[in-house]
Each structure stands twice: as C-alpha cells, then as structure tokens.
Amino acid sequence: MRSRFAAPSTRLALAAVAAVAVTATATATATATADSRSTAVRACVTKNLTYKVSLKTQAGGYFLVTAKAKPGVTCYLEGVFPSASFGSSADTEVSPAEHAVSDRVTLSGSTAAYAGINPKTTNNDHGREFDFLHLAVAGDESNAVTLALPETATVDRPTATNWHADPADAVPFSG
Numbered sequence: 572m573r574s575r576f577a578a579p580s581t582r583l584a585l586a587a588v589a590a591v592a593v594t595a596t597a598t599a600t601a602t603a604t605a606d607s608r609s610t611a612v613r614a615c616v617t618k619n620l621t622y623k624v625s626l627k628t629q630a631g632g633y634f635l636v637t638a639k640a641k642p643g644v645t646c647y648l649e650g651v652f653p654s655a656s657f658g659s660s661a662d663t664e665v666s667p668a669e670h671a672v673s674d675r676v677t678l679s680g681s682t683a684a685y686a687g688i689n690p691k692t693t694n695n696d697h698g699r700e701f702d703f704l705h706l707a708v709a710g711d712e713s714n715a716v717t718l719a720l721p722e723t724a725t726v727d728r729p730t731a732t733n734w735h736a737d738p739a740d741a742v743p744f745s746g
Contacts, residue, residue, distance in 0.1 A: 614646060616711045653706055656704075657705070658699070668743040688729060689743040700726070704720055
C-alpha cells in the first residue's frame with residue numbers, strides 16, 4: 572500500500588521539475604531573443620561608413636580621412652590605424668604613426684572619426700606618385716574602398732595615425 576501513496580507525490584515532484592525546466596527554457600529563449608535585438612554598439616566595417624579625404628598643410632602636409640556612419644548605422648572604430656595603401660605594392664601600405672591604441676570612437680549621425688595619413692615620411696627625392704588611396708577598417712581589408720586624393724601624392728614610407736574623435740589628434744607628426 573505504501574507504494575500507492577508514494578506514486579502521487581512522485582508524480583507531483585516530476586510535474587514540479589518539469590514546470591521549472593519549462594520556465595527556465597522560456598526564460599533563456601526570451602533572454603536570447605532580447606540579446607539578438609539588443610542595441611549594443613557593434614564594431615564598424617568598411618561598408619558601414621562614408622569617407623572624405625582632404626589635404627592639410629600642418630606638419631609638412633598630410634591627408635585627413637574623415638569617416639562617418641551611414642544613415643541608420645551606429646558603430647565604433649577601435650583606436651588603431653586604418654588599413655590603407657596607395658597602390659598594390661607592400662611598400663605603399665601605411666604603417667602606424669602612433670605606438671599605442673587610442674580611445675574607441677563611436678559613430679552615429681554627424682559624429683566623425685579622423686585619421687591622418689602622411690604619404691612621405693622620408694627626407695629624400697624618392698617615391699612614387701599616386702592619385703588614389705585604398706582604405707579599409709582594420710580587419711575588413713577584403714572590402715576596401717578606393718578614394719580619390721585631392722591632389723597627386725608622392726609616396727615613400729607612408730604612415731597613418733589611429734582613428735580619433737578630434738581631428739587635431741589625427742596629425743601625423745614626423746618624429
């Protein structure tokens with residue numbers, strides 16, 4: 572007879588465990604769904620941005636690249652230098668002008684990020700001339716864009732600053 576009395580309590584315990592499992596699964600599913608619609612800011616990729624290149628005369632002359640998020644996009648750029656080159660040869664790829672990582676720049680609306688590119692860091696008559704800059708967000712090089720330069724550049728050991736929120740911080744001083 573004792574086993575008959577145990578059976579309903581066992582069923583009740585199993586039902587309670589099943590209810591907890593269903594509730595936990597529903598909570599996990601709701602959390603995962605909420606996370607996938609999260610407004611967390613993601614890293615920018617090259618196609619998220621529009622670019623403008625302007626010529627600056629400070630520090631011996633350099634190109635200032637201005638990047639802005641496309642309408643409806645909010646993303647961030649890490650404070651590292653962009654992937655850029657003036658041609659397809661390895662000696663036209665920019666190297667870092669800064670030795671440390673800068674602050675992350677979040678782009679949305681009219682907020683911009685700036686990187687300075689010095690096409691010639693040598694003090695000689697060497698170099699090759701280019702009219703275009705190939706640019707990508709670091710890590711997204713397969714989606715590089717080609718930007719017309721405001722004037723022909725003589726290129727020899729080019730460098731680039733990190734992305735910055737203030738254009739005054741994007742001046743590639745020679746040191």
